[in-house]
Amino acid sequence: MNLEDAANLGDLLGGMAILVTLIFGIRQIVELNKAKEREATREIANLFSSPIYQSGLSVLINKLSNDFTLEDLDKLDRKEKDALNFLAINTNSIGMMTFERQLSFKSVTRFMQPINIMVGKRFRTLIKVLEMNARNQGIGGEKNKVLDWNIWLLDRMDELPPIEAPANILYSDWKP
Numbered sequence: 001m002n003l004e005d006a007a008n009l010g011d012l013l014g015g016m017a018i019l020v021t022l023i024f025g026i027r028q029i030v031e032l033n034k035a036k037e038r039e040a041t042r043e044i045a046n047l048f049s050s051p052i053y054q055s056g057l058s059v060l061i062n063k064l065s066n067d068f069t070l071e072d073l074d075k076l077d078r079k080e081k082d083a084l085n086f087l088a089i090n091t092n093s094i095g096m097m098t099f100e101r102q103l104s105f106k107s108v109t110r111f112m113q114p115i116n117i118m119v120g121k122r123f124r125t126l127i128k129v130l131e132m133n134a135r136n137q138g139i140g141g142e143k144n145k146v147l148d149w150n151i152w153l154l155d156r157m158d159e160l161p162p163i164e165a166p167a168n169i170l171y172s173d174w175k176p
Contacts, residue, residue, distance in 0.1 A: 040097075041107045047090055048111055055080070056087030057115070066121045070129050070136075088130055088147055091123075095149030098156075109157055116157045127151060 001009075047053055059080045064072060073081065094112070097103045116123070127147045134146065164170060 037104050037107065040103050044094065044103065044107065044111055047094075052083050052086045053090065055083035056085075057119070059083055060087065060119050060122050060126060064122055064126075066125060068122070068125055068129065070133055073129055073133070084126060085130070088126055088150060091153065092147045092149045095153035098153060099149065105156070108153070109160065112153065113157050113160065113163060116154055117163065120154055120158070124151065124154060 059076065063076065063080065073084075076084070091112075094103060094108060098105055098108050127150050131145060131147060
């Protein structure tokens with residue numbers, strides 16, 4: 001093999017090494033993104049299954065009507081109010097992180113769409129009442145909404161087609 005052929009072979013092998021490294025790097029990025037999404041989905045599941053989030057949903061479902069008022073909210077005990085605040089603030093964060101694409105809309109929707117169907121109207125009322133309470137306390141203003149990502153998230157889910165059937169029916173043919 002002469003010197004020119006060896007140099008060409010070296011260039012070819014160097015180019016192939018760069019290409020393989022690039023492919024490996026792209027695959028690593030894809031896997032990292034999947035791992036981050038799985039972790040974020042687990043965090044959402046942990047949040048939704050937390051006792052205080054569940055308490056907030058329970059208060060919303062069992063103690064308040066679709067068009068409750070600030071006076072109705074005032075009748076709740078401190079623990080129930082704290083649970084509702086936790087529910088609103090954390091769901092607001094989920095909406096914000098979904099908008100920023102830190103959370104997958106598909107994953108968030110799997111958790112939130114059934115909640116939205118059940119208590120979306122009450123949830124919207126909760127946000128309106130909490131913001132009214134904040135304004136009454138001298139916090140924020142008419143244009144300065146704090147919990148508006150809740151409404152954004154509920155609006156996006158309202159744009160989705162309705163759930164066709166329960167998961168156990170939709171995915172009855174799924175095999176592990």
